[in-house]
Amino acid sequence: MTDDAGLHATVLIELDDVRVLRDGRAALDGVTLALPLGRHTAILGPNGCGKSTFIQLVTRQLYPAARADGRPAVRILGEHLWNVRAIRSRLGIVTGAMHDELATLPELSVKDVVLGAFDARLAPQQGEVPEDRLRLAAEALGRADAAHLADRLYASLSTGEARRVLLARALVHAPLALLLDEPAAGLDVVARERLLHTLRRLAREGVTLLLVTHHAEELVPEIGHVVLLREGRVVADGPRGEVLTPALLARAFDAPLRLRDGAVPAFEFDRTGADA
Numbered sequence: 001m002t003d004d005a006g007l008h009a010t011v012l013i014e015l016d017d018v019r020v021l022r023d024g025r026a027a028l029d030g031v032t033l034a035l036p037l038g039r040h041t042a043i044l045g046p047n048g049c050g051k052s053t054f055i056q057l058v059t060r061q062l063y064p065a066a067r068a069d070g071r072p073a074v075r076i077l078g079e080h081l082w083n084v085r086a087i088r089s090r091l092g093i094v095t096g097a098m099h100d101e102l103a104t105l106p107e108l109s110v111k112d113v114v115l116g117a118f119d120a121r122l123a124p125q126q127g128e129v130p131e132d133r134l135r136l137a138a139e140a141l142g143r144a145d146a147a148h149l150a151d152r153l154y155a156s157l158s159t160g161e162a163r164r165v166l167l168a169r170a171l172v173h174a175p176l177a178l179l180l181d182e183p184a185a186g187l188d189v190v191a192r193e194r195l196l197h198t199l200r201r202l203a204r205e206g207v208t209l210l211l212v213t214h215h216a217e218e219l220v221p222e223i224g225h226v227v228l229l230r231e232g233r234v235v236a237d238g239p240r241g242e243v244l245t246p247a248l249l250a251r252a253f254d255a256p257l258r259l260r261d262g263a264v265p266a267f268e269f270d271r272t273g274a275d276a
């Protein structure tokens, strides 16, 4: 392995001057990032800044514009032609889109949802499920604090319960990192804090967290690094305390915003400033 390959292997996601066009407009524009394994990071920004585009880039639902010099613009764990199924043992992905697909299947049990990860399908293939898969699925449900939900139908779950089951599905391959799209969106305050507690435990166990969000309260203390986006461009990329300043937040959100950082971080909108 060359030094270069060694470096890439420790970098979870690398974007090199990425441009993604949607309907002819750049949804990501000149984005250069290196997100290492082991560093818990949030990608943060207002509606429309390109967060979903970033996730769809990683899951290969969207592609970057070709670069003039022919160099690959995106690498996931060092691979520029990654296969989402092949990387799932290293990067578990939890998105709202996955929930939307699963929730349309009324017969699907929670166990089926988690077992489906082995076949990279919504539900597992018919037939007897191997013992080791059942064991790994049960362990993943346990790690997601969702063991009590195993025999429920997925479509009958509350939003908070369903989010845990998706987390279990992502954990079934014991990934090194989790890419989480607004993990606490739609959860009540208690469900949110319980889910964040689970994520914090996973972080302490060595799973790298990569949050893509605009919810300040999801910025658990383990998130030490923040990338701020605005209109498809990186406004700031650095340590949490240096990025979440009123000046940089104002630039990203185009509004007088500050973060009240603490046990439960929250954005505060300065209405006086907005009127000025």
Ligand SMILES: Nc1ncnc2c1ncn2[C@@H]1O[C@H](COP(=O)(O)OP(=O)(O)OP(=O)(O)O)[C@@H](O)[C@H]1O
Residues within 6 Å of the ligand: 022, 023, 026, 027, 045, 046, 047, 048, 049, 050, 051, 052, 053, 054, 214
């Ligand atoms: N299907 C689409 N077709 C065309 N343009 C799109 C499409 N989806 C998003 N866009 C545009 O791409 C840009 C980035 O959108 P994206 O959905 O990635 O932002 P986001 O940060 O995820 O927003 P939100 O927080 O509202 O989910 C926006 O200008 C948006 O209008």
